[in-house]
Each structure stands twice: as structure tokens, then as C-alpha cells.
Amino acid sequence: MKTTTKTEGNVKKINSESCEQPCLIERGMRVLGGKWKASILWHLKDGPVRFNELSRMLGGASKKMVDQRLKELEAQGLVTREVISDRPIAVAYDITDFGRSALDILERLKDWTEDNNI
Amino acid sequence: MKTTTKTEGNVKKINSESCEQPCLIERGMRVLGGKWKASILWHLKDGPVRFNELSRMLGGASKKMVDQRLKELEAQGLVTREVISDRPIAVAYDITDFGRSALDILERLKDWTEDNNI
DNA sequence: ACTAGTGGTAACTAAAAGTATACTGGTTGC
DNA sequence: GCAACCAGTATACTTTTAGTTACCACTAGT
Known part of the structure; x- marks a missing residue:
């Protein structure tokens, strides 16, 4: 008898069909989880900011980084x-x-x- | 006259002293933002899960990845x-x-x- | 003329992240 | 004995990310 109701030391046995929710989380992380993306978004919350100003706000981020992240965010429709x-x-x-x-x-x-x- | 109240095309001029909040966001992202970390956490929410079972739940993640992420999460006190x-x-x-x-x-x-x- | 600032781009390197495959040492089941 | 599962480890490799430096064309100020 090989049902999935078997428990072993309090550990639930689940038969690997629960990959709908986690993927949502991974997908969301791919949008917000890049190194400076969340910070950029956060800094724009009080109104538009110019490129170099944004660079300065982010402290250690290089122009290239800011540029890349901004392009991603723009492509994904989060910033203009x-x-x-x-x-x-x-x-x-x-x-x-x-x-x-x-x-x-x-x-x-x-x-x-x-x-x-x- | 070079005060910071000058606005140029509706764009706020801020003088680069707002790096407290973004750093919090970056720091938080460093804990939850690793590739599988959030998913692992999510899968543990209904009770303890065993190593290989977790690997299977994550679908494409290799054992090495799962192992590394679990160690990180353990070190940071999120899982046991x-x-x-x-x-x-x-x-x-x-x-x-x-x-x-x-x-x-x-x-x-x-x-x-x-x-x-x- | 010279310096500094604007918003980038190109070329390059270093480091981190992720993948693939095989292996260990033990156990269970056939 | 043999295959398969457990929880990883080891090695080698590729890919992605991050970051530096230098440069472009343009303008504003001194």
C-alpha cells in the first residue's frame, strides 16, 4: 500500500504537485529582486528623478548598473x-x-x- | 543663488541624503531575494519537509542549489x-x-x- | 580655453551564481 | 547480488551579474 498519507517523524509527505505558488514567487522576485531594482523604485515614489541624481541616491551603483536596471524596469512597465x-x-x-x-x-x-x- | 528648491520640468532636486531607506530594502532583498530562497521558505510553511522532497518541489533546482540555499537560510535563522x-x-x-x-x-x-x- | 555637468555607451575584467555529472556510505526492497 | 532511495559532497564547467575605466556629444559657467 503506497498511498501518500504516510507520515514519518511528523514530516508531511507531499507528492510533488505543488509548484504553482512557488513559481509565482520566483517570477515576482525576477521582477523586483534585481540588485538595485527595488531601491530604484523606492526612490521614485516621491516623484520623477533624473538619471545622475538617481545614481547618486543609490550610492554605490555605477552608471551602467543604473542604466541597465532602469531599462529593465522600463521594459517591464514599472517606470517611464x-x-x-x-x-x-x-x-x-x-x-x-x-x-x-x-x-x-x-x-x-x-x-x-x-x-x-x- | 544655488538653493535646492529649484525645480526643472517638474523634477525634484534632492541633495543625495536619502540612502537610509533604500539600504534597508537592499538588505532585506539579500536575505529573501536569492534564487530559490523565497520558494523554499514558502514550501516549508505547511510543516517540515525533507531534503529530497524539497528538491522535487522546487522543480528545476539542483541538489547543490537547494543545499546552499538551505544553509544560508539556516545560518540566517529562517529555517532549522x-x-x-x-x-x-x-x-x-x-x-x-x-x-x-x-x-x-x-x-x-x-x-x-x-x-x-x- | 578650460572645467564640470548632462545622459549615456563600449570594452574589458572579476566575481558570483547556477548547472551537470558523478560519487560516498548507508539502507531498504526484490 | 543488484537497483533504488536517502542526504548530501566534489569537481568542473558555463552563464550571469557587477563593476571599472574611458569615452562620446553637448552645454553652461568662469
């Missing part, structure tokens, strides 16, 4: 890029409504990190 | 490892209260991912 001046080139990055919808998660993460001294 | 049988070696991984405190964030992430078809 707008050229606000041509001749002295000026670009503003802003958060979209979709991006804003993730701020709730980030706030929880921030609180959790803070509460547990991580 | 318990040898439940010696002779036919059996090990059970369980989530700690601390680990459980992060599930709230993961649930939000899951919902967000789901709601936005990510």
Missing part, C-alpha cells in the same frame, strides 16, 4: 523615461501606476528588515 | 535542520518563527505577481 530637455540633455524617470502597486510590498520588506535588524 | 533518523539517514527542514514572519511579504508578492500576470 521622459526626455524633458533636448539641448542640455535632461531625462526624468518616473514610476508608473503598476510600479507604484509594488511599493506596498517594498514597504513591508523595509519594515521587516528594520524590525529584525537585518 | 533536524536529523530525524540516523540509520536510514533522514533530515527534516522546518521554518522558524522568524522565517514565518517573512511569509506575509511573500504572500503579498505572490498576490501581486498573480494579479498582474507576471
Whole structure:
């Protein structure tokens, strides 16, 4: 008799059909989990910020990193890029409504990190 | 006159002194953001699971990956490892209260991912 | 003319993350 | 005896990520 109700030392036996929820978590992490992505989003929450200003806000991030992450975030619809001046080139990055919808998660993460001294 | 109240095309000028909150987010991400870490945590929420069972749950993850992530999570106090049988070696991984405190964030992430078809 | 700032890009290197395969030493079942 | 499962470990390898440095074209200020 090889049913799956067998328990062994309090450990549940599950027959490997529970990969729907975890994938959702992994997928979400792929969007928010890049090295500076969450931070960038967080910094845009109070309004648009320009490229070099953002670089400075992130402290240790190189231009290349900021550029790459911004492009990813833009491609995924979390931020927008707008050229606000041509001749002295000026670009503003802003958060979209979709991006804003993730701020709730980030706030929880921030609180959790803070509460547990991580 | 070079105060920071100057606005240029609606873009706020902030003078680079806002790196307390983002660092919290980055730090939190470093704990929960590893490739399989969040998923592992998620799979342990219904009770202890054994090593190979966990590997299977994660689908594509190699033993090495699962092993590494579990060690990290254990070192950070999110999961515990318990040898439940010696002779036919059996090990059970369980989530700690601390680990459980992060599930709230993961649930939000899951919902967000789901709601936005990510 | 020279310096500094804007928003990037290109080339390159170093380090981290992940994958694949095989192996150990023990046990259980046929 | 032989295969298969347990919980990993070891080795080698590829891929991805991160970061440095230098550079571009342009402008503003001195």
C-alpha cells in the first residue's frame, strides 16, 4: 500500500504537485529582486528623478548598473523615461501606476528588515 | 543663488541624503531575494519537509542549489535542520518563527505577481 | 580655453551564481 | 547480488551579474 498519507517523524509527505505558488514567487522576485531594482523604485515614489541624481541616491551603483536596471524596469512597465530637455540633455524617470502597486510590498520588506535588524 | 528648491520640468532636486531607506530594502532583498530562497521558505510553511522532497518541489533546482540555499537560510535563522533518523539517514527542514514572519511579504508578492500576470 | 555637468555607451575584467555529472556510505526492497 | 532511495559532497564547467575605466556629444559657467 503506497498511498501518500504516510507520515514519518511528523514530516508531511507531499507528492510533488505543488509548484504553482512557488513559481509565482520566483517570477515576482525576477521582477523586483534585481540588485538595485527595488531601491530604484523606492526612490521614485516621491516623484520623477533624473538619471545622475538617481545614481547618486543609490550610492554605490555605477552608471551602467543604473542604466541597465532602469531599462529593465522600463521594459517591464514599472517606470517611464521622459526626455524633458533636448539641448542640455535632461531625462526624468518616473514610476508608473503598476510600479507604484509594488511599493506596498517594498514597504513591508523595509519594515521587516528594520524590525529584525537585518 | 544655488538653493535646492529649484525645480526643472517638474523634477525634484534632492541633495543625495536619502540612502537610509533604500539600504534597508537592499538588505532585506539579500536575505529573501536569492534564487530559490523565497520558494523554499514558502514550501516549508505547511510543516517540515525533507531534503529530497524539497528538491522535487522546487522543480528545476539542483541538489547543490537547494543545499546552499538551505544553509544560508539556516545560518540566517529562517529555517532549522533536524536529523530525524540516523540509520536510514533522514533530515527534516522546518521554518522558524522568524522565517514565518517573512511569509506575509511573500504572500503579498505572490498576490501581486498573480494579479498582474507576471 | 578650460572645467564640470548632462545622459549615456563600449570594452574589458572579476566575481558570483547556477548547472551537470558523478560519487560516498548507508539502507531498504526484490 | 543488484537497483533504488536517502542526504548530501566534489569537481568542473558555463552563464550571469557587477563593476571599472574611458569615452562620446553637448552645454553652461568662469
